[in-house]
Amino acid sequence: MIVGSIVSDVLASRGYTSDPQLEKILLTIYFALFLALAFAAVPIFLRVFTTLQMRIGNGDLPPIQWIRKNEYAITYCVWGIFLLGLMISLPTVIKDWFLK
Numbered sequence: 001m002i003v004g005s006i007v008s009d010v011l012a013s014r015g016y017t018s019d020p021q022l023e024k025i026l027l028t029i030y031f032a033l034f035l036a037l038a039f040a041a042v043p044i045f046l047r048v049f050t051t052l053q054m055r056i057g058n059g060d061l062p063p064i065q066w067i068r069k070n071e072y073a074i075t076y077c078v079w080g081i082f083l084l085g086l087m088i089s090l091p092t093v094i095k096d097w098f099l100k
Helices: 002-013 022-057 062-069 072-097
Strands: none
Touching: 002 062, 022 062, 022 072, 062 072
8 A cells, every 4th residue: 555655645746747647546455454454453452452462461351351252252343343433434425436
């Protein structure tokens, strides 16, 4: 994503104009990459949090034990919240991005 934006800026500074259809395709690709990053971050951060809590000696605390036992359920709930927000915003996204 970062390399793509750098290449885009370099091309724009040299006077290359882009095709609106190509911009829509690239915007869709970047959005899919962003979603993949956001969904992947949830279990990673949850695991890092619980691991660090264990290392500092808080592994015996009931909230940390509950999080460790229900790690998959918490991940799926957060993903569900992400998907709910995506479904709510999808009509506006389609209208703004593709119906101009």
